[in-house]
Amino acid sequence: LGDPSDEWLAYQGAPTGTDIECKGWRQEAALRMLNNNLDPEVGERPEDLVVYGGTGRAARSWDAYDAILAELRDLADDETLLVQSGKPVGRFPTHERAPRVLIANSNLVGHWDDWEHFHELEAEGKIMYGQMTAGSWAYIGTQGIIQGTFETLAELARQHYDADLRGKLVVTGGLGGMSGAQPLAVTMNHGVCIAAEVQADRIERRVETDYLMESADSLDEALENAKAAIDAGEPYSVGVQMNAADMLEELLARDEIPDVVTDQTSAHDELEGYYPSGYTVEEADRLREDDPEAYVDASLETMERHVQAILDLQDAGAIAFEYGNNIRGQVQNHRGMEHAFDFPGFVPAYIRPMFCRGRGPFRWAALSGDPADIHRTDEAIRALFPENESLMRWIDLAQEQVSFQGLPSRVCWLGYATDDEGLTERARFALKINDLVASGEVSAPVVVTRDHLDAGSVASPYRETEAMRDGTDAVADWPILNALLNTAAGADIVSVHDGGGVGIGNSLHANNHVVLDGSDLAAEKARAVFTTDPGMGVIRHADAGYEDALDEATRSNVRIPMRDH
Ligand code: NAD
Structure with a gap:
């Protein structure tokens, strides 16, 4: 790993406020979220680059961490940085609507996809365990x-x-x-x-x-x-x-x-x-x-x-x-x-019915570092979904009992469930946050991301896809389609990992971030990504024959070719 970086020692958490070090807020959000993962208040062993979940790391080595920061600071608004198992490996001109960072962590080809081979490569410094949100810079503490x-x-x-x-x-x-x-x-x-x-x-x-x-x-x-x-x-x-x-x-x-x-x-x-x-x-x-x-x-x-x-x-x-x-x-x-x-497992027992409706752990972090920004978004979510009793109870409990660690953040399980204008729950709320940033009611951009454990973003036969109705527990096309689709929809960071909570060879999963800076571009991205992302949960479970998912597809007008076959 090398010795802890001087840059990290100087940061000790995400930079906050409205002045930025990078060329745009999308790059700045990546830099802040990476440092938030490695905030001593947030990560478990940041001095070893470990964020959580055994050895889930945010960067492969301290040199790689320094190099990622340097690349992010220099990254233009029409370029994309590639990170492979915690190390920056390339940078290409793309376009403004493309992701600023694409990440792949811990992936191995099927036949070699086990801990033994992984640990050999890890010992040689050639791969990193990204867990779920550690290597994709989306961890926000417990x-x-x-x-x-x-x-x-x-x-x-x-x-x-x-x-x-x-x-x-x-x-x-x-x-x-x-x-x-x-x-x-x-x-x-x-x-x-x-x-x-x-x-x-x-x-x-x-x-x-x-x-x-x-x-x-x-x-x-x-x-x-x-x-x-x-x-x-x-x-x-x-x-x-x-x-x-x-x-x-x-x-x-x-x-x-x-x-x-x-x-x-x-x-x-x-x-x-x-x-x-x-x-x-x-x-x-x-x-x-x-x-x-x-x-x-x-x-x-x-x-x-x-x-x-x-x-x-x-x-x-x-x-x-x-x-x-x-x-x-x-x-x-x-x-x-x-x-x-x-x-x-807990997913078939308690969570799958929510996944069928695209419900999953939507989370957002205030890049300003100001808790007041999250409290303003709490008010906004209350105003948007007053009929959702369990969500209202959750916001009360979170405000009373959940201490912020690092960048002030919140999590709410939101789903597909479109309104009269065809906007999903997640898109409605993201657009509302974007408006609050545009009007200055929220003092700096907000980044929206989620766990990899979500409705349509993971194949994991011992966990999220245990005991699927049609026996497709191990089919990993879905998380790959999820990452590709969210890239096409314009997410600002997209990642694909192997292993996560259940270990190397046992799961593939994807994640995304969208930076809400109050701009029209951010609104366009939010509308698209927060439709495609929960939509993957609906179609994945509909394809496996779950009634709740088929019902959600009908209710929310999700197009599923060959649905009656
Ligand atoms: P962690 O490594 O930060 O914490 C695990 C804790 O377990 C450590 O503090 C360790 O000291 C303790 N421990 C290990 N063996 C023990 C034993 N035999 N008896 C008592 N304590 C022991 O990991 P984490 O982030 O807390 O994740 C824990 C596990 O849950 C991981 O396997 C992770 O992949 C999984 N996980 C599940 C979900 C989920 O949604 N269900 C989400 C994240 C992680």
């Missing part, structure tokens, strides 16, 4: 995932508990970049959460940033506090420093069966993400250095126990679901555990 986690648990509560988690105990593992959203999402649904995390500083960080209420010194203490909260019907969350597999086995041994069990440790990466039981963090880190094979063996052995404990808790009455870290796939593939998939 707040980025919070609404998705909230929506997932709200849907679980609707299906099982009268739409509320009050008095219910949810146990899970992981308090890292994304996983740290779990306790807050549980308490927002009024429930009680115990989360196991092996690293003490991760627990402290979640307490400091208000994602977690307390840390306990032992499982006994955590359980005692949790039970008191359940009896009182109060929301409560507590972190306990221990291995998640050990915690679940301990709960089984004591016959303490939670209402809900899940996990979001970085199990997608058995070497650099998941911690094996029986070692302190320091001992495990040393083992990884000295004997990576022994580390992987120990890690996979713990994962097998972990999955077995989840299944045993499910048998004992808990609602179990996998939370997108591929722990089931890991033990099925590497430990031959055939019944690993006897509990569902």
